[in-house]
Amino acid sequence: MSLCSSYKPNYFSIDDILATEERLSCKVLQKVPRLGFMDHSSESKDLKPGTKLELSFWLAYSMNKSKDPIASIDIPKYYKESYREILNADACAIELSKWNTYFYEFGLHVAKFDHPDCEKLPELLLKTFKSRFRLVMDWAQNQDTNPMIASQLPMLERTIFLSGRKSKEQLVYWFKIGGGGIKTTELIANHKKRKRSTFIENER
Amino acid sequence: MFGRRGVELVKELDQSLDSIPPFNEELITEILEEMQRLYNENRIDVNTRPDDHETYLSIKVRHAVLKRDKRCILAYLYNRLRRIRQMRWEFGSILPPEITVSLSKPEVQWFDSYSKCLATYMKSIGDNHGLNLTSDLAPPKSLFIEVKCIADYGKFEFGDGESVQLKKNTYHLLPRSECEQLVRQDGCVLLSPRSLTVNCKRHCERKDQETKRESLSACRSL
Numbered sequence: 159m160s161l162c163s164s165y166k167p168n169y170f171s172i173d174d175i176l177a178t179e180e181r182l183s184c185k186v187l188q189k190v191p192r193l194g195f196m197d198h199s200s201e202s203k204d205l206k207p208g209t210k211l212e213l214s215f216w217l218a219y220s221m222n223k224s225k226d227p228i229a230s231i232d233i234p235k236y237y238k239e240s241y242r243e244i245l246n247a248d249a250c251a252i253e254l255s256k257w258n259t260y261f262y263e264f265g266l267h268v269a270k271f272d273h274p275d276c277e278k279l280p281e282l283l284l285k286t287f288k289s290r291f292r293l294v295m296d297w298a299q300n301q302d303t304n305p306m307i308a309s310q311l312p313m314l315e316r317t318i319f320l321s322g323r324k325s326k327e328q329l330v331y332w333f334k335i336g337g338g339g340i341k342t343t344e345l346i347a348n349h350k351k352r353k354r355s356t357f358i359e360n361e362r
Numbered sequence: 363m364f365g366r367r368g369v370e371l372v373k374e375l376d377q378s379l380d381s382i383p384p385f386n387e388e389l390i391t392e393i394l395e396e397m398q399r400l401y402n403e404n405r406i407d408v409n410t411r412p413d414d415h416e417t418y419l420s421i422k423v424r425h426a427v428l429k430r431d432k433r434c435i436l437a438y439l440y441n442r443l444r445r446i447r448q449m450r451w452e453f454g455s456i457l458p459p460e461i462t463v464s465l466s467k468p469e470v471q472w473f474d475s476y477s478k479c480l481a482t483y484m485k486s487i488g489d490n491h492g493l494n495l496t497s498d499l500a501p502p503k504s505l506f507i508e509v510k511c512i513a514d515y516g517k518f519e520f521g522d523g524e525s526v527q528l529k530k531n532t533y534h535l536l537p538r539s540e541c542e543q544l545v546r547q548d549g550c551v552l553l554s555p556r557s558l559t560v561n562c563k564r565h566c567e568r569k570d571q572e573t574k575r576e577s578l579s580a581c582r583s584l
Contacts, residue, residue, distance in 0.1 A: 170437040175372050190419045192403075196364070217364065220426035228419050336503075343452045343546055348380040353460060 166266075173313060177260035178216045178267060184229040185210055215267055222271060233268050234258070238275050242282055249289045254312045261312040262287065290315065298322025301330075364427040367393050368434025375441055382445050385466040390435060397431050400424045446473050450480065451496055454543070497542050507538045509545065518544070 165174060190205040197209045211229070213221070221228040235241060236257040244252065254261045262283055269279040294315045297303045299322065308316050367389055374383050404421050411417045446469060449457060455477045462470065485492045515528035520540050528534070 165433075169433065170440040172372055172376050172437060172441060175369065175434060175437055176376060179369050188419060189416055190423060191416050193420050193423060214365070214369075216430050217423070217426055221423060224422075228423065345380060345448065345452045346546070349458070349461070352381065 177263035179214050180264045181212045182218045183232045184213045184218050186229050245286050249286045250293050262314045365430045368431045371438045382464050384464040393431050400428050506535050508535050
């Protein structure tokens, strides 16, 4: 087990915690006493070798990464050879968030495993990102884009899209009106909105 | 299943990015209980079967869950504190009651002491006069701004004792330093910097005309 695991971007990152929660299919290799409840289908007290489990990445990783692994893992199909061809053909045509909301982040985590498909994974992610980046930027720059498109993007691209959109809005505001204005801060505006909606609900 | 609750906790924060969800004490207690249980099981295993290889494996798994639970709880608390700190800068030193009910007692205490810290610091800078760091976050371009009331505010008093009635849908030209907080926090006032410049010009022209008229009448009286 790797004792020194570094956390990216930091230990408290919500996105990283959610990305490492994504599931992998694992196969138990050794008998683990008194943890039989991890497999819902069996009633035995111990976890038996050969049991197939769907485990979150963080657990799968610590069970797999050691000199003497407890479980073997199988990487998700969308990081495998057949899906790689789809990505190579046209990455822009795919709704990546349907594959995984944390496609890039999770991919980087998966790449840490010793699996034949993992070696090429970082390269694949980079290539996918490069070919999709122009598209995302176009969307962010174009004001006619439907903002709902953000929900179809994986997390990394969504963040880029939203901040790109925001800076575009700020630029337009600056062109039209200039700087030096005071605005109600977003936090407070949202707070007011929410208060108003609960108020209306109560009225009903 | 192991560690499921920790993620629930973090997801709760993720789903409400622009506000603060009520402090989920129940879930935290559940996670802490799980951690305590795992720790006890590990301790018993270590004490009773120290040389057993298989026991070592279960300890390893439990330890991973322990670490995960710890990370989730800490991330939850830390990210909440960051939001509370942000609120100090946006809402000011007094939080609206809807928000205070979502905070836990230690969080309220933390907010108070952070507030105090910030106030002490702001008092200590600015050549003995103190400097309000929460105002003028963007460099001001003019001393006066034109604002439109979007709600009935009532009497608004300036620092020098003068006051103005702020009624809904009325326009005012006010000193920027006085009403910045009003715009930023109460949301009851809007401004449009462009109309400000136009109106300022008009204002100056009118002043010019007035002075002209005055000088004219002065001439006549002579």
